[in-house]
Amino acid sequence: MLNNYFKNKFPFAFNYFSNLLDLTKEGIRDFPQALIFEGADTKNQYLFALELARILNCQNNGEIDCDCINCRWIKSHSHPCVNNVSQIHFKGENDETKTVISVKQAAEIEKSLSLSSDYHRFFIFFSSREYNYAENELACFRELLYDDNINYSIEPLNYQTFNPATLNALLKSIEEPPKRTTFIFLTKSREDILATIVSRCLVFKLSGEKTSITYNDILNIISNYPNITYQNCFDLSDMFQKYIKDENINIEEILNKILEYLKDLLKKNISNSSFVLKINNDIKIVNEAIKYKKANMQDKIILDTMFLKIARGY
Numbered sequence: 001m002l003n004n005y006f007k008n009k010f011p012f013a014f015n016y017f018s019n020l021l022d023l024t025k026e027g028i029r030d031f032p033q034a035l036i037f038e039g040a041d042t043k044n045q046y047l048f049a050l051e052l053a054r055i056l057n058c059q060n061n062g063e064i065d066c067d068c069i070n071c072r073w074i075k076s077h078s079h080p081c082v083n084n085v086s087q088i089h090f091k092g093e094n095d096e097t098k099t100v101i102s103v104k105q106a107a108e109i110e111k112s113l114s115l116s117s118d119y120h121r122f123f124i125f126f127s128s129r130e131y132n133y134a135e136n137e138l139a140c141f142r143e144l145l146y147d148d149n150i151n152y153s154i155e156p157l158n159y160q161t162f163n164p165a166t167l168n169a170l171l172k173s174i175e176e177p178p179k180r181t182t183f184i185f186l187t188k189s190r191e192d193i194l195a196t197i198v199s200r201c202l203v204f205k206l207s208g209e210k211t212s213i214t215y216n217d218i219l220n221i222i223s224n225y226p227n228i229t230y231q232n233c234f235d236l237s238d239m240f241q242k243y244i245k246d247e248n249i250n251i252e253e254i255l256n257k258i259l260e261y262l263k264d265l266l267k268k269n270i271s272n273s274s275f276v277l278k279i280n281n282d283i284k285i286v287n288e289a290i291k292y293k294k295a296n297m298q299d300k301i302i303l304d305t306m307f308l309k310i311a312r313g314y
């Protein structure tokens, strides 16, 4: 059912929703009424939301090449009950707001839910503006949709565009929607959404859980080495913390990669005795950091301490 396109992109969510969709289609379980997708790839979060909507509305068994009216509508952005909600989508006639998702839109949604529907209704919330895609950005749309004629950006929600007033106005709709209604919020992180909403949603990290990081990832971040100074050591620590969070990986994996990198560097510079001394010293510091991790110290403290020690040399 779920397009294999998502199998590598979001492996955990792919498995979870594959099972859930089967159970929902068989009438054994209800599909969740509110979901938060978090992670860096908002465009693919959006396509994943559309794919869920397609399968739940398909008149056949949801195969990717199905050509039933619902599949056709969704793949061509014209399904009457699969709604984008953003600063530029789902605006009522008297709504002059252009930079926020407004309280009026929340009221409009509540009104639309008071009417009965034969479809599984979707409201997909994201930030958006008019946007012309470059040719290389369109490939993912062609993979899943009938056309790539999309003239709006797909960006994560934040407090500026999706403020507490609107969220509060939406609470009732999210809490007690009619059956077969699903709200999906596309975010970078659940922290960008009001906690009262988050507590009513199932949260999925759709970041494409990588199992191993590449050498190049580390090289990119640590490109300052050996010039790590008091001025930049905490920035480096912040970048690594962000990387660990975004990629959902364990700090030990990072530390081991740094070790590998340093040992490699050592081999290449074996004739430069002062540099060898420096690298050997830093290898000791990284090994200490690995010990701190085993003692359950917080990532931030481990990384701050490690880069500070590397900067000052002891």
Ligand SMILES: [Zn+2]
Residues within 6 Å of the ligand: 057, 058, 059, 060, 061, 062, 063, 066, 067, 068, 069, 070, 071, 072
């Ligand atoms: Zn279909």
